Amino acid sequence: MILKPSFPYQLYLVISEKDCLGKNFLEVAEKSILGGVDIIQLREKNTSTEDFLRKAFALKEITDKYNIPLIINDHFEVTEKIGSAGIHVGNNDRSPSSLRNELFFKDKIIGYSIEYLSQLENVNTELSDYLGISPIFSTDTKKDTVTEWGLEGLKKIRSLTEKPLVAIGNINSSNAASIIKAGADALAVVSAICSAQNPEKAAYEIKNEILK
Ligand code: TZP
Ligand code: MG
Numbered sequence: 001m002i003l004k005p006s007f008p009y010q011l012y013l014v015i016s017e018k019d020c021l022g023k024n025f026l027e028v029a030e031k032s033i034l035g036g037v038d039i040i041q042l043r044e045k046n047t048s049t050e051d052f053l054r055k056a057f058a059l060k061e062i063t064d065k066y067n068i069p070l071i072i073n074d075h076f077e078v079t080e081k082i083g084s085a086g087i088h089v090g091n092n093d094r095s096p097s098s099l100r101n102e103l104f105f106k107d108k109i110i111g112y113s114i115e116y117l118s119q120l121e122n123v124n125t126e127l128s129d130y131l132g133i134s135p136i137f138s139t140d141t142k143k144d145t146v147t148e149w150g151l152e153g154l155k156k157i158r159s160l161t162e163k164p165l166v167a168i169g170n171i172n173s174s175n176a177a178s179i180i181k182a183g184a185d186a187l188a189v190v191s192a193i194c195s196a197q198n199p200e201k202a203a204y205e206i207k208n209e210i211l212k
Contacts, residue, residue, distance in 0.1 A: 007130050007164030009039040009069070011207045012188040014168065016044050017055065019141065019194040026058055028199045033066045035203030037193070039186075041088055041111075043073035056082045069109060080104050088132065091115050096124040111166065115146040120160050132188065133157060135169025136179060141190045145169070151182040158183030173202075176209035 013032050017025045029040055042059050044052045056070070056078050063070040069085030072078050076094060079087045086109025089096060096112050099105040112119075112128035119125055138148045149157070154167060167179045168188035176187055187210060196202035 007166070007185045010186050010210050011037045011203060012039045012041065012166055012168075012186050013037040013193055013203070014041045014043050014073075014188050014190045015059075015194055016042070016190075018045075019190050021195050023194075023199075025055070025194075026062060028194055029059055030062050030066075031198075031200040032193050032203040033062070033068060035193075035200035036207030037068070037203050039069050039071065041071040041073055041188070043088075043190075044075075049075070049077065052078050053081060056084065060084060071109060071111060076105075079108070085109050086111065086129070089113070090132075090134070091119065096127045100127045114157065117156070117160075120157065125161065125163065128163065130164040130166050130185070131157070131161065133165055133167040133169075133184065136167040136184075137170035137175070139170040139191075142169070151178060154179065154182045154184060171206070173205040173209050176206050177212055180210055 015025055015029055020028045040063055042056055052075055060070050060082050071086045071088050072084050073088050074093050076087055088111035090113040096110045099110055109129045111130050111132055112124055113132040113134040115134055133149050133154055135145050136149050136154060164185040166186045166188050167184040171187050171189050172192040179187060193199050193202045
């Protein structure tokens, strides 16, 4: 499913159990949807396939209930087993072009993180449904990043591609509007929602900035 040029989602929650700091991550996900999240990615690092699968099945019950897409970070076996809406891969993961060759992924959403401008010229970008601007600002949530794009980097990418752009990295209600203004189609958020005391309110406030 190549969703070019528009992307019908604006607030993208990237969630893991760990990032919810002891709160029930399924409750955080549900509250965030009520607050305005319209697409969710499950991003579980350093866990077994069994544990990832168990969490993915549980989360999919919630995303199905609200009819929003569930994207799985990296793990194509989990994506296939739960029949989720798509997968998000980075520069060092299985490539969008290899995934797109599989029947299962022909119609799935494939997201691809952009860390280098040169990636815009490769076939993986062409075969992706959206590009992750990773990271727009550096963040404690993910420390092994290459560089921070900043608003100028985002504007540059916006001028080079019509692909939907999803910014990620240290995004909150204070900087959301400026990132949209610089050319992002959607904002992806971990801590501003997952570690908030009230994830529904946190999502609502960011969505409100996006829609301004
Ligand atoms: N990829 C680039 S930055 C990031 C990921 C998964 C983490 C963003 O987390 P936060 O807490 O919204 O800064
Ligand atoms: Mg990855």
